[in-house]
Each structure stands twice: as C-alpha cells, then as structure tokens.
Amino acid sequence: MELEKRELRDSLVKSLVSEGLITQEQAITLEIEKERSQATLADSIRTLGLMDEETLINFLSSKLHIEIFPLKDFIPSKEVLELVPQEFITKFRIIPLQREGNILKVGLPDPFKLEPLEELRFHSGLFIKSYLVNKDSLDSFIKTFFASSQETRLEEVKPEEEKPSVVKLVDLLIAEAVNLRASDIHIEPGKDKVSIRFRIDGVLHPFKAPPLYLYNAIIARLKIMANLDIAERRRPQDGGFQVQVSGRSIDVRISVIPLVEGESIVLRLLEREKGLFSLEELGFSKENLTKYKHLLRQTAGIILVTGPTGSGKSTTLYASLLEIRSVEKNIITIEDPVEYHLDFAKQIQINPSVGLTFASGLRSILRHDPDIVMVGEIRDRETAQIAIQASLTGHLVLSTLHTNDAPSAVTRLIDMGLEPFLVASSLKGVIAQRLVRVLCSNCKRERKISLSQLRKSLGLEPLPSDERVGIFEPSGCQECSRTGFKGRVAIFEVLELDSSFDNLIVEKASSDEIRVYARKKGFRTLREDGFSKIVEAKTSLQEVLRVLGG
Template sequence: MMDNLWKLLPAEYALAHAILPTGHRNGTVLMAAAVEPDINLLNELQLLFDRQIEIELWSRQELLEAIREKYQLRPGQSPVDKETAQFEHLERHSQQAPPAANTVAGEDDHTVIHLVNRFISEAIRLKASDIHVESYENLFRIRFRIDGKLVESEKPPVAKRQAIISRLKIMADMDIAEKRRPQDGRIRMKNSHQTIDIRVSTLPTDFGEKIVLRILDKSALQLSLDALSMGEDILARFKQVLQLPFGMVLVTGPTGSGKTTTLYAALEFLNREDVNIITIEDPVEYNLTGINQTMVKADIGLTFSSILRTVLRQDPNIIMLGEIRDGETAEIAVRSALTGHLVLSTLHTNDALSTVVRLIDMGIEPFLVANSLKLVMAQRLVRKICPHCKTVDNDSRRQFERYDLPDRVLKSPLYRGAGCSHCYHTGFSGRQALIEAVVIDDDFAQLIGNQADIYRLRELAGSKQIPTLRDAGIQKVVDGETTLGEVVAETWVV
C-alpha cells in the first residue's frame, strides 16, 4: 500500500496544489512539491496519509509532467474526467462481483479507503460539523453540514455503498454484520498537529444504513469568551457573574444554537489551579485539561440527577450540567447553587426570561429561583456573510416589509454573499451568536419571588432597555455582518 501512496491523492488535488507522493522512508511520506506548502496544506496531507510528510522541491514543469504521467491524464483531459472514469469502471466491476466481494477487501480496498479519507478530510477542511452518508434506492450521496446547513458534497457510485458503509463501521469499531439495529461508535484521527474525534451513528433505513459522523475538532472550537462575538457590554456582565462564588447561570436555546460552546468557553475562563470543576455531560464532546468530565450513562443508572448527587460529595467549586431535563435535576441544581457552588447549565426555551417560567413549571419554588438564578442568556446562531463575495443587496428589503422593520434597517444598506469558492458557493462563511443576556438583579428577583408572569418580567426588561435576540440580530444586519433573512429566520418566531 505504501508503494501506491499517489492513489490516495485525487489527481485534481495533486494538480491544484502541485504536489505528488513519490515514496516513503522510515514511515515518512516523501512529497514532491513545486513550492513549500503552507501549514494548512501540510496539515491536510498529514491527516490524509496519517504519516509525517517530508517535502522534496521539484521544478513546476517537471512535477506537472510527473503528475500527468502517474495519473495517466491525456492532453486536454481533466482530473475530474479521469476520476469519474475510474469510478465507473469500479462500479461495473462491483456489479459483476459475487455478493461476498461487496465489502472493503481485495483490489478495491485502496479505492474505498481513498474515498472515505477524501470526504472526511474535505469535511474537516471546510469546517463541517457533520457528514451525512445517505442510502436511497438509486442514489448514494454524501452531504456536509456547513454553518448549520446541509450541502451536497458528492455522489459515489451506488455499487460502492456497502463497501463505504462497512469501511466507516470498521473505523468506528462497530459490528459490520449488524445492519438491523442502530449503532454508535467513535473514530479518532491524528496527525502531528491535532487530534480529531468523530462521533459515528448508524440508522437502518429502507435502502441501507444511514451514517452520520459528528466532527469534534477542538482546534476549530472557540474556547475563549472574547472570541464569541458577544459584544463588550454582555461580555463584561458575563465575566462579572462568572466570578461570583455561588449561583446559577443558564444558557438557553434550541439544539445547535451553540450553548455547549458558550459553556465550554466559560469553563476555560474559570479553569484555575485553585478551583475544582466537574462537568456532567451527555456525551462528553471535547476533553478539557484540568476539568473533571463525567458522561451520563442512563442504561446503568448514571443519570444527570444521580451523578449530580455524587458530584456534590466531590468538593466541587463549579459544576457544569450539560442540560437540565427534569424537575429532580433542576431542584438539585438550584439547591447546589444556593449552598456555595457555581452551577452552569442549559435549558431549551425560546428566550431568556422564559427560563424563569420553565423552572417554576418544573416544580421549583419561585423564591428558590429568585435567589439562585444570577444570569440567563438566550442565544441563536446566524451565518456570517462571506467577506470574499460580499455585495450590496438592498432589493431583499422588500421581501421582509411585513415584519415591521425598525428605521435603522430601512435606512442602512443591506448585504449578501454572491457565492464563491471560499464559501462553497453559499454566500456565507462561519457563524456568530446572537445573545440576549438578563442579569437577575434585585428588581427581577423581587418579581420572580412574587410569582410575576412572563409579561411583567418582559415589561421590566424593556424598561431596563435590555436588548432582545431580535435587537441583537438587527444590529448585526446594520453592521453588515449577516443578512436580514438569517435574522428573520432565527428571531421573528420568538
């Protein structure tokens, strides 16, 4: 296999970057290149080959001729044409092979490994959060979730479906013979610079198993509060509350709104030698040095509430609960916050103040909520306009006239991304948080203790001019950072 390293590198990729594997020495891949590759390209190559890379500088002309000879590219033939022809040949070969050969084995082994390595490496390069491997009657496709939206990456031959699925299951240490039940596994990919964990889940469907790979790339995770685009005022209040010796801080929002990232950034801010931090998560997504992380395992009785009781006997200063799911967990968490612990957790509510009502609905006495709760932050994620293809888009304002837009939106220029190679032709690159932060001061505590309804709480927030999620979104539009459509989709239902 080491003698055919070039087969792991698509011809299009080799030509685009002017690189070609030429051999190996002591486990190191020798790579011909026209110029010294930058750190990002070097990282990709080390991840793809799972080896150290040693660069050999060649003349560009000599290298391009070697690439065309190695990949047998005829004059005028594009690498994509060559790749497609190769896939079609392999598909015909697979259709003629006996059923037992439809696995990751024999002469097709390097092709399947190459396909899998290629789309995983591409997903990591594009900073995708998930890879969807989907089986249909006459279609097999790979989709990436980039900035919260699914985009199609490629459609491997249907005949390679089972081989690719088997390869992924082998990598995740799953039972490849079990196709009737869902399975969960994990893949760890390493190179000299980073370790990437991939959480793998299978689901039986009518035409084969669907596999979702959740990419947990800690290097891409913003674990600094200063990097979360909160705004100076909210950031200052958040840091001030986090330095309290006890109390509860809750981050709210739907699944995929960045709550875990915010909590992890808060833990990194609090992570010092003189404090004991313990987390209870389902599952542990990223390992944080210096923090004791525990995973929920409900099948053996390790629930949020049962682990929390044990954690309280572990002399904690700070406790992070991945989620408050039931009244029992909520009550223990609230009482922990009142007895000398700083408790951080999440809830699923539409806005910050709805969290108060949710806790009371879960059976927590209003006076306990009033005395324990110190800060509630609701958040949403919106996509950022790609800076490489940003263009004026005032025409889109008419699409949203029925939403009673504030004057500052009507008077400000609007922008969008036209789509380019830098943003996968989506017009967006990256995401940022919209945050609504409410500090539970004496005024709020008094209303909560007196069982005031949500309308009274919102009236007080309005009198204090606390920006809502919608206000935060409108400001991002006015600043030219996101589109009006993104903000309407995320906040006009709140």
C-alpha cells in the same frame, strides 16, 4: 480526475456562443459552475439545463470528431457485457457496445472523463474506442440491463471495508469534510446514489454522490472504524473513532439509525486540539459582554445558556469556564459527551448503562468539594432540583436548557415542577443564543435600506426616521465555496435576574411578562442583537430571519 484541457473548454464555449446555442450570460454561468463544482463542460451544461441532450451530443460529436452510437433498440451480447464489471458500468456510466478483435467499443455521455477509459484499457487488455451516447438513453439502458441484478447485489454485498477503494473513499470523505469546515457528515441511501451531505456553518450542502452499490461497503467501513456491530441493522448504534487529517487530530462521533431503505449515518467532527474560544470571540456586544462577565463573577447560583440543538451552547459554556478558571477554584464538569478536554477542570462523561446520569453524577460531584460545576444539560426535574440545591449551598452552577428565549427559561424550570421561590433564589441569569453565518468578506455586496424598514423586517418597532443605512448580502466566490458565508457568530440576549424579579417569578408570571419587565431594565432581545450584527455588516438580514424566523 477530470482531464479536460482549459484551452479546449474555452474554445468549445466560444463555439457554443457563436453558434447561438447559449448566450454570453450562460457562458459566464458555465464558468461559475466549473469553479464551484469542478465539473466537465458536458456535466455543467446538463446540470444547468442549457440545452437538450440531443443538441449537446451532436455539438460534441461535430467539434470533437467522435461518432454517436444510437442506443435505441440496441442489445449488447452477453460476451461483451461480461468484459466490463457491472460496478464499473454503474459507477462511470460507460457501457461496452461491441468487440472487434482487440478493440472494445464503448459508449459514454461525457467525452472529457478519460481516466476511467485508461482503467478499462488496463484491466481488459484491449484497445478502447469511444462513442458518444445520449445520457438519457444510457440511463434507461443501464436500468434495463442492470437494475434487477444491482438490487440483488446490494443485499449480497459483504463488509468490503478492507478494499483499498472503499478505505480511500471514506478517508477522502472525512478529509474533505474537515477541509471544508464541516461539523457533520450525513450519509444515507438515495434513489440511485449514496446521498452525502456536509453541514457547513449550520447548513447542509450536498457532496459528490458515490454510486449506490458502494453504500453497504461505506456503512460497513464506518461501523468497523467505530467498533460497532456491522451485522446489526435493526437497532440504533452510537460509537466513535479518531483520525488524523493534515496533522490535525479529529474526534469522530458516529450515530447510526435504521431506515426503511437501509441505514442512516451521521458523523460529528470535533477537532481535538482546536483552541477554546474566549468570550470576546463569540460575538457578544460590549453591553452584553459586560453583563455576562458580571454574572460569572457570582460565587453561587445558577447561570443557564439556552437555545436549540446546534446553537453553540457548549462553546459558550467552555468559554465561560475559560473566563473564570483559577488555580484557587475546583471546577468539575459532567457532560454528554465531553467535547473538548480542559486541563483546568475535572471532566466526567455520563454513562447511563452503568447508572451514571446527569443527576447521579451531579450528586457525586457535590461530595467532591467543587467551587464551580458545569452540567451539560438540565434534562429533567431531578437534575434541576440537584442543581438548585448545589447553587443554594455555595456553588456556581453553569448549565444549558432548551428554550426559545431567555425569559422562557424561568417558566420552563417552574413547569418542570420546581418551587418558584427556589427558582427566584437560585437563578442568577440566563443567556439565549443562536448562530448566524458570517458574510464572506471577499464577496459580500452592499445595498441601501431605510433604518425603519430594516427594523420592521425584523419585527422590531420602526423608527420615524427616514435614515438609510448600508447592509450587506451574500454573493458567493471561490474563497467561501460559493455560499457567500464563511464561519459563524452568535447573537445573544442576556437576562440578569436580580432581586427585583423575585415577585414576578414567585407569582409564576408568564415569559412575556418577564420580558416586558426586563426590557424596562435594558434587556435586549435576540432580534435586536441580530439587528446590530446586520448593521455592523457581520451577517445579512435574510440570515437573521432564517435563524430567528419571520
């Protein structure tokens, strides 16, 4: 916990400005960094690179009346080093210097971090006297005296998952991720720290990094929570567990893969009681929503949702089932994995180890008198063929496919080896989608741009008009964790395939040819929907270009 007093910090910042060590603008930047990271003044100055290390510790020494201890050529005695655990030294960057009676002199680069000193006083039974040390010299000192032993200890660390500190660390890590709306947690070994990143609104952000000596214990703790083999480090493993965070039930799916440097773990976080989205909440334009609801009213045929991993396809499928559910309809799904539990559908999770695949499961479903079938993903020709057979025998089949846009889904099915005439007969519509971050309503800022230039930036046909429109850009505030965005919304293209497309499909027309024909019938592309979201101030031009490229 950082115990730096607000009044002291303000006084020190004023002194930095008055003494010409930083500018007023840099003082404002320091305040922003403080709000963003909750870092101490010393840490913030170092992070922002506002001055060299020597100038910083000289300033802190003069203002706080703390002596500087030069580490150059200093060699501590073995007896003094043994007074402080190595883990404490590497974790808190505090080193023992000398002992005089019942006083232990220690060196630290940040005088505002007081809690570790209290912990050291308690465990050592000695009074603690602090000295300022150059952080660069301290890093070299720790590397010199502890690098080799630390490397050995990493190999010797046993599964210390039951130690309260590691248990608490893992629990806090998951809770923090949930509170920050993260969908995934990435954990892997770094150079001298554990690399932890949260995926928030589709983008990875670094999180506070624990010291490297905790890496094995963190991995072991997570493996035990997921009922995985803690001794297996050569093969990938998958598992899961449930946790409660502030009264919310969270399903955690865990994937472990071996790396040259150790193991990488990714945790996927899913809130069990989180309500399903309706179609209206996903981001469909009025025109696209009307088209898609018309597709869902079909009693038979295939409707595909396409896009890359993490583009919200499953959410759209669930919302689609929510739209068409009825006590008069038997809805069965086969998924990998089941992400949300539906009280109006029978759900199957594939299990290849016992022979339950999408293809075999789909065959069984068709013997179970379904009206509507949802297949998590069409991954191969066999699954695609069974899905087509189901659609041609009076079933509505919803599924996903990995293609860049809607027209490409048609050619992808044919490339899988399906007969074009069967694709033409069964495929009723395709939705392509991407997720873009929503601008924070509290801090977004407006700028003017010509409508023609905006369209040109998106690769759309420019307009001859010189009309200027206001579009918004991210800024960053406390409410959005300084990202400028909060939440995500989908951009869509909806391709309705009526009988007029049959000849194109049977003749194996390219996706470009299908797109050209579809546009004549009112088809709007992802970029055009992105254009609308920009003009509506839902997202920024840069965000749409980040997601769609260009």
